[in-house]
Amino acid sequence: MTPEEFLNTVMEKFPDVEGEIRENKLPHPRKRVWLNVDRTKFKELMRLIKEIDPNAQLSIIIGRDGGDYLEAKYHLELFYEQAPSISLVVGTKCPKDDPTLPSIADILPSALPYEREVQEFLGIFYEGIPDPRRLFLPDDFPEGIYPLRKDEKGISESMVKNAGHPYKMKKEG
């Protein structure tokens, strides 16, 4: 299956998904499929992708604070037995006053650690996540602080420690 065929198949089933194929020239020419989907349709779309390629591999979830919304991009590799495989990036977002996305750990089990990470670092909550515990942050890290947020829920000045440069330390007394 080529990236074009894949995109057509998806667009037929989900006409309101934003989809495009971008190609980078350097360092190696490579086509990538980019999809953007509303969070209400997101889980169905992931089910369809899993149907198209039951061996689809989820590489990573990348979360981002976009100002008044939070965004998550899911990077997948489809048909990796063939060369070139299809590289796919699925994006979805949620508003900050209702920061929830559906968990896809039941469709792609490898999503779980990434969902836990996004949950603790960005404060996107996953509905139906089988294991909501923290993954990387220590147990004594304060609740309600999400280190990758750019707003007031992020790391405050007082939490940042600098080991200090001898020249500066002298100046500050």
Place this chain on the structure above:
Amino acid sequence: MKIPPTLSVVLSNLLKKPATNPFPHTDPVPTPEGFRGKVVYHVDKCIGCKLCVTVCPAGVFEYVEEIKKVTLWLGRCVFCQQCVDVCPTNALEMSNEFLLATYDKYDDNLRWLKDEEIEELRAKQGGKT
């Protein structure tokens, strides 16, 4: 008993000399060309452009506004050589020195342009202008 497959190698190695360098009784293994050792700072060549402050990933440099020079604390240096490559006047250079262990992290050996020197330069420049 089964003969271990490594036996012949072990036996032949017993007859060879040890391939070790008994430092500090000998000189250390010589450094190759282009070795990245302790950073050397030539104060007189520095024009205070702050490029090294911008490029250093480890926060080694602090800019000293009054004398338009930089002060270095190598306790943080990761020997990446980026400051040397970016410096337009070659005021920075990498030496061969790598025996830098110390009891004090603010040791004089790990610093360039220390406080007394800054004072001295400031007094000199103050007299000029």
